[in-house]
Amino acid sequence: MAQKSIDNSNEIRNLMENVVALEEQIQHLTKRIQTIQLHCKHVFLETAFMRKCRKCSFTESTYY
16 A cells, blocks of 8 residues: 655745754854853852852863
8 A cells, every 4th residue: 555645845844944943042042151151250169070150050170
C-alpha cells in the first residue's frame, strides 16, 4: 500500500520562521545577560575550581 503524500510546506515554513525568531530572541537575551554581568559588582562564591557571582551568575574557572 502506497503512503499518501501530505503537503506540509506551509507548516514547515511557519516552523522555520519561528526558529529564526527564537534564535534572534536568544541572541538578544544573551547580549542582555552579558551587559548585566559586565556591569555587575560581583559577589563571588568560590570553590577550589571555580567562582560564581551570586548576583548575576557570572562564572570563571580558578583551576589553572
